Amino acid sequence: MKKKAIALFLSTMMVGSLAACGGSGNSSTGTSTDTSKAASTSSSAASTSGTASSGSSKPLEVVIWDTNQQAGLQQIADLFTEETGIKVDIQVKDWDSYWTLLEAGATGGDMPDVFWMHSNNSQMYMKNDILLKLDDYIEKSDTINLDNYMPEVTELYQRDGSTYAIPKDYDTIALWYNKTMFDAAGLSYPDDTWTWDDMYDAAVKLTKADGSQYGFAMNPSNDQDTYYNMVYSMGGYIVSDDHKSSGYDDPNTLKAMDYVGKLLTDACPSATTMSETGTDVMMQSGTVAMIMQGSWMTAGFLANDYMKENCDVAILPYDATTGKRASICNGLGWAAYSGTDRPDDCWKLLEWFGSEAMQKKQAELGVTMSAYNNTSDAWVNCTDVFNLKPYLDIAKESTSDVKNELILRPYTYNSTVWSMGASTALVNAWSDPTQMEKVCTDFAAEMNKAIAAENK
Amino acid sequence: MAGKTKKVKAPVTSWERNQNIWGWLFILPTMLGLIILNIYPMFSTLYQSFFKTGDFGKGNMFVGLENYTTLIQDSEVWRSLWNTFKYAIIEVPFSIAIALVLAVFLNRKMAGRSTYRAIFFLPMVAAPAAVAMVWKWLYNSKFGLLNHVFGGNTEWISNPKIAWISIAVIGVWSILGYNIVLFISGLQEIPKDYYEAADIDGASGPAAFFKITLPLLSPTIFFVLITRVIGSLQVFDLVYMVMDENNPAMKSTQSIVYLFYQYSFKYGNKGYGSAIVLLLLLVIMIITIFQMIAQKKWVYYN
Numbered sequence: 009m010k011k012k013a014i015a016l017f018l019s020t021m022m023v024g025s026l027a028a029c030g031g032s033g034n035s036s037t038g039t040s041t042d043t044s045k046a047a048s049t050s051s052s053a054a055s056t057s058g059t060a061s062s063g064s065s066k067p068l069e070v071v072i073w074d075t076n077q078q079a080g081l082q083q084i085a086d087l088f089t090e091e092t093g094i095k096v097d098i099q100v101k102d103w104d105s106y107w108t109l110l111e112a113g114a115t116g117g118d119m120p121d122v123f124w125m126h127s128n129n130s131q132m133y134m135k136n137d138i139l140l141k142l143d144d145y146i147e148k149s150d151t152i153n154l155d156n157y158m159p160e161v162t163e164l165y166q167r168d169g170s171t172y173a174i175p176k177d178y179d180t181i182a183l184w185y186n187k188t189m190f191d192a193a194g195l196s197y198p199d200d201t202w203t204w205d206d207m208y209d210a211a212v213k214l215t216k217a218d219g220s221q222y223g224f225a226m227n228p229s230n231d232q233d234t235y236y237n238m239v240y241s242m243g244g245y246i247v248s249d250d251h252k253s254s255g256y257d258d259p260n261t262l263k264a265m266d267y268v269g270k271l272l273t274d275a276c277p278s279a280t281t282m283s284e285t286g287t288d289v290m291m292q293s294g295t296v297a298m299i300m301q302g303s304w305m306t307a308g309f310l311a312n313d314y315m316k317e318n319c320d321v322a323i324l325p326y327d328a329t330t331g332k333r334a335s336i337c338n339g340l341g342w343a344a345y346s347g348t349d350r351p352d353d354c355w356k357l358l359e360w361f362g363s364e365a366m367q368k369k370q371a372e373l374g375v376t377m378s379a380y381n382n383t384s385d386a387w388v389n390c391t392d393v394f395n396l397k398p399y400l401d402i403a404k405e406s407t408s409d410v411k412n413e414l415i416l417r418p419y420t421y422n423s424t425v426w427s428m429g430a431s432t433a434l435v436n437a438w439s440d441p442t443q444m445e446k447v448c449t450d451f452a453a454e455m456n457k458a459i460a461a462e463n464k
Numbered sequence: 465m466a467g468k469t470k471k472v473k474a475p476v477t478s479w480e481r482n483q484n485i486w487g488w489l490f491i492l493p494t495m496l497g498l499i500i501l502n503i504y505p506m507f508s509t510l511y512q513s514f515f516k517t518g519d520f521g522k523g524n525m526f527v528g529l530e531n532y533t534t535l536i537q538d539s540e541v542w543r544s545l546w547n548t549f550k551y552a553i554i555e556v557p558f559s560i561a562i563a564l565v566l567a568v569f570l571n572r573k574m575a576g577r578s579t580y581r582a583i584f585f586l587p588m589v590a591a592p593a594a595v596a597m598v599w600k601w602l603y604n605s606k607f608g609l610l611n612h613v614f615g616g617n618t619e620w621i622s623n624p625k626i627a628w629i630s631i632a633v634i635g636v637w638s639i640l641g642y643n644i645v646l647f648i649s650g651l652q653e654i655p656k657d658y659y660e661a662a663d664i665d666g667a668s669g670p671a672a673f674f675k676i677t678l679p680l681l682s683p684t685i686f687f688v689l690i691t692r693v694i695g696s697l698q699v700f701d702l703v704y705m706v707m708d709e710n711n712p713a714m715k716s717t718q719s720i721v722y723l724f725y726q727y728s729f730k731y732g733n734k735g736y737g738s739a740i741v742l743l744l745l746l747v748i749m750i751i752t753i754f755q756m757i758a759q760k761k762w763v764y765y766n
Contacts, residue, residue, distance in 0.1 A: 104730070107730070108729045108730065111520070111729065111732060112729070114520045115520045115521045132519050135519070136519050136520050136522060138520065227710040228709075228710050229709055229710050279622075279710075279712050280605065280619045280622035280623060280711075280712055280713075281605060281606055281619070281622075282710070283622050283708055283710035283711040283712060284604050284605055284606070284619070284621065284622050284708070284711070285604065285606055285607070293607075295606075422519075422732065424730060424731065424732075425731045425732075425733075428709065428730065428731075431709050431710060432709065432714070435709075435710060435711070435712050435714065435715075436712075438710075438712065439712045463518055463519055463523070
């Protein structure tokens with residue numbers, strides 16, 4: 009009987025701990041008002057002592073999501089420590105856990121001091137006063153003048169006339185190709201005369217029947233770097249200009265997605281293979297001949313010997329019908345937590361990262377292109393292994409008589425819900441490309457519902 | 465007043481009071497933990513499931529039963545619940561049967577016994593996330609060790625037909641050691657005399673296992689069964705680590721706790737997430753009650 013009692017007790021415990029798992033998020037929500045109050049009282053207490061001992065031994069906590077940029081940014085942060093005596097600790101979380109961490113932190117009132125902001129979520133964070141308002145700091149600063157940055161990026165982090173982040177970088181998309189495979193197939197390298205049909209033809213020719221080599225690769229989650237660009241180039245759209253409705257059922261979008269389906273059927277590895285291995289890994293292991301990738305991947309590719317030896321970069325193809333070449337463009341911002349106990353130290357760091365010298369350094373180190381005007385050439389020259397000019401060329405008005413367009417990454421108030429929903433929905437179309445049109449039109453309805461349900 | 469005090473039968477001695485205070489003091493840490501980490505969140509989850517939660521926990525809106533009506537019509541919820549059952553149906557019986565056999569062998573006197581025990585227990589010590597990562601590489605259809613050694617191009621974790629089995633296999637492998645330890649401790653409680661008597665009567669080997677070991681071990685088996693059913697219905701880390709959002713098999717493997725995580729922490733919809741997890745709580749309670757009733761038929765307490 010004793011054992012039975014123990015068993016019963018233990019099993020109720022297990023049921024209980026399940027609820028605890030469910031509750032952990034909620035418990036912090038339930039008490040969020042109290043904790044945030046507590047945090048703000050302690051922060052005001054701490055900031056008085058903090059200013060007295062500015063540059064205290066406790067390092068500023070910085071969180072980012074891209075491992076490829078960590079080394080370069082740490083170098084820049086070390087210079088900051090030399091200059092000010094304030095230590096900086098940069099940590100990397102992967103994209104998914106980054107946002108989970110930030111959301112939980114913002115809810116519970118325990119955030120990193122300084123972090124990256126992204127257009128997907130910036131509206132939500134700005135509206136709820138999670139980010140430190142920078143207006144007064146910028147006004148007093150000699151180093152930061154917002155006119156010096158790409159206006160598109162600056163605007164992403166402004167709401168109701170206030171600025172919440174200092175522009176960090178901007179990114180565009182280009183076509184990476186494997187020279188060795190093109191040579192072996194006797195094809196000429198991609199250039200600015202290529203249309204999407206040229207790319208398709210080459211991809212088909214580069215695909216070997218035995219499955220050892222494929223022309224192209226893309227996953228449903230490769231939205232910004234792959235299919236968005238095709239959609240906008242062919243005249244379609246993802247989110248309407250007023251950020252209120254979905255463009256997945258637009259006829260031109262469907263045309264582009266039909267092209268995606270053609271590529272998947274004739275020139276890509278199976279959906280299952282791509283989902284397991286990832287397109288960048290396939291490129292780096294010499295399994296695919298072409299992928300489309302953002303400029304942010306350059307630092308990672310520079311660390312790969314196979315890529316350095318065999319691959320190079322070309323400008324994205326254009327659409328013959330619309331005569332348009334389009335690249336999605338996005339930019340990150342450096343933001344600080346509004347409840348931090350050292351707002352002045354945080355600002356010093358933001359100011360440092362945003363200063364002309366450090367923006368230039370970021371480009372020179374090859375970390376990414378910088379948002380500061382006229383620093384991009386430094387980034388192109390950061391290596392002579394790859395020709396990085398295509399990433400800049402697409403930002404020009406036109407290339408060989410084709411009109412170029414930079415499209416800001418489509419976003420709404422809370423883009424995560426529908427952008428993840430799109431990858432989930434498109435998985436079906438990837439497994440069976442004949443379903444593409446139906447999947448996209450069905451998803452448009454789902455996405456409109458998600459946008460309508462946003463908390464704005 | 466005087467009448468009330470008279471109801472106390474015997475005056476509490478100072479020794480008894482002392483004992484009482486100490487008793488409460490000793491269970492205080494556990495009670496605090498339970499209340500803060502389990503009981504409070506349980507009610508908080510229930511409370512939250514009636515709200516459309518605002519960003520960062522601010523501005524919650526009462527919506528009554530709306531989350532639950534959506535839940536009942538949401539095919540994704542039921543599919544995830546079904547996936548969870550599929551996982552449990554493999555994990556629970558196999559992890560118990562294999563562990564039982566191995567425990568019987570490991571309980572015998574033999575050379576290197578403690579080494580074997582340590583080896584079987586190792587997966588328990590490794591972090592689940594690390595275990596899942598390693599298996600993910602083993603399973604990889606293009607570069608994985610499994611396909612490399614056995615040949616072929618089996619898509620272990622991206623073919624919807626077999627992915628759920630592949631994941632359950634990891635589950636069985638990681639929980640084996642824990643079950644073995646519990647079974648060994650149960651086996652050691654069985655008096656040796658029974659086996660000696662059986663041996664004299666000519667019953668040994670399999671007969672002794674089925675007639676002596678199994679019945680006398682049934683309380684332990686019951687305990688493992690109950691905890692494993694609950695544990696396997698809460699599977700999350702394996703699915704989260706092994707399956708990628710691009711994976712075509714995701715739909716046929718995503719578990720109910722994974723769905724809860726997705727709604728609560730990725731989509732920021734904690735109200736609906738709470739409703740999902742309460743559904744699981746209900747399911748687990750019903751199953752556990754049935755097991756409690758059924759045990760009267762097969763569990764023997766000495």
